[in-house]
Amino acid sequence: MHFIITDAWLAKSRAVHLSGTKLVLALLTLALVLVFLSAGLYHWVLLKGARERWPVIGSVVRFVVQDEFEQRDRFMRENLDAMARKLGDMQARMLQLEALGERVGGLAGVKPEEIKVSSAGRGGAFVQGRPLTLEEVQATLADLEHLTGERTDLLTVMESRLIDQRLKKMMVPTQNPVNAPVGSRFGWRIDPFNGRQALHTGLDFQANVGMPIVAAAGGVVVTSEPHPEYGNMVEVDHGNGVVSRYAHASRLIVKKGDLVKRGQQIALVGTTGRSTGPHLHFEVLVQGVHQDPSKFLAGNGQVPVPAHDNVAQIAVGPDHRPH
Structure with missing residues (x-):
């Protein structure tokens, strides 16, 4: 595209040649300039009209x-x-x-x-508010x-x-220490050795030699040694003054100071000590006082109130030994 520019004062003419690319760039530049000018004018008119509350622009x-x-x-x-x-x-x-x-x-x-x-508490009928x-x-x-x-x-x-x-x-001894029936219960009875009345301080489970003896509850082993009357004996302290005793074992598996959990094997059934035959003699003491173990085994996990009557507090003398 050719443009001829004529200057009448100088009596001169000048020819300008624009290619297609230059023409497009020129038109785009012109369009951008017009857009920016229009936007600036629109913004200025709206701001001024809004501030000065021109009739039409202010309403819009x-x-x-x-x-x-x-x-x-x-x-x-x-x-x-x-x-x-x-x-x-x-x-x-x-x-x-x-x-x-x-x-x-x-x-x-x-x-x-x-x-x-x-x-x-809250309630009542619903009323729209x-x-x-x-x-x-x-x-x-x-x-x-x-x-x-x-x-x-x-x-x-x-x-x-x-x-x-x-x-x-x-920590309360509520689990049967051996899987066997009870033969002799807690209380007064005729002693099988001398035929005299004696206090039986625990439960005798009629079990065969070698059957596993387990802890009736979790606790700490405080005794694991032979005893002249209890034979091979294990005592487990369950805390709060509750101690369980397992007597006449043929073999002791745990030792003093061991931590045991409920149901853990601690010894094997035997007939050591003052015993007439294979069985487990099981005792429960609360604050050093013998209690009826059946109250624990048949209980709900609560420690029975210690019985401080004459029966529970009778000392185990030479003629009143467990068997």
């Missing part, structure tokens, strides 16, 4: 701004309504959790006054956070109590 700007505010408010309202529904669900779940915590707390032996509970504000939602969230902290404290205490109860039950 106010309409646009009002529409944006309405959309934003509608968006916030929808989100607040969704949050309010979620809060309602959370409150209902917290009430269910509180009721469950109270039931479990009763099983764990936790008294209601030990944990302060600030929430109260105004939507919640952001401040009200935030306040409800704060209340839920406080209630969650209280529930966490309560459940932590209950967990500790339940673990403690479980450990105590594991």
Whole structure:
């Protein structure tokens, strides 16, 4: 493309040649300049019209701004309504959790006054009210956070109590020490050696030689040695003053100081010591006082109240030895 530029004052002419590429670049440059000028003019006119409240432009700007505010408010309202529904669900779940915590707390032996509970029962007919504000939602969230902290404290205490109860039950001799029937029970009887009345301080399990003897509960072995009357004997301390004794064994498997768990093999049935035949003589002592082992074996994991009557406190003399 050729352009001829003529200067009348100087009486000269100048020819300008533009190729296709240069022409396209020139048109694009011109278009960009026009776009920037239009945008700047539009922005300046709108700002000036909005500030000085020109009749038409001011109305348009106010309409646009009002529409944006309405959309934003509608968006916030929808989100607040969704949050309010979620809060309602959370409150209902917290009430269910509180009721469950109270039931479990009763099983764990936790008294209601030990944990302060600030929430109260709620109910009644539903009456539609105004939507919640952001401040009200935030306040409800704060209340839920406080209630969650209280529930966490309560459940932590209950967990500790339940673990403690479980450990105590594991440390109470409630498991049969040998898989055999009971032949002679706790109490007064005729001594098989001298025919006189004597106190039998435990249970005799009629088992064959070599049958495994297991710990009736977990604890620490405090004695594992021969005894002139009990024969090969093992004593396990279960804590809280509870000790179980296993007598007349043919072989001792554990030694003093060993930690044993419930059901762990500790010895083998025999007939050592003051014994008329193969059996296991099993005793339970609480605070050093002989107790009826059947109360433990048939119990619910609780230590029976020590019997401090004349029968339980009679010393085992020369004619009152276990067999």
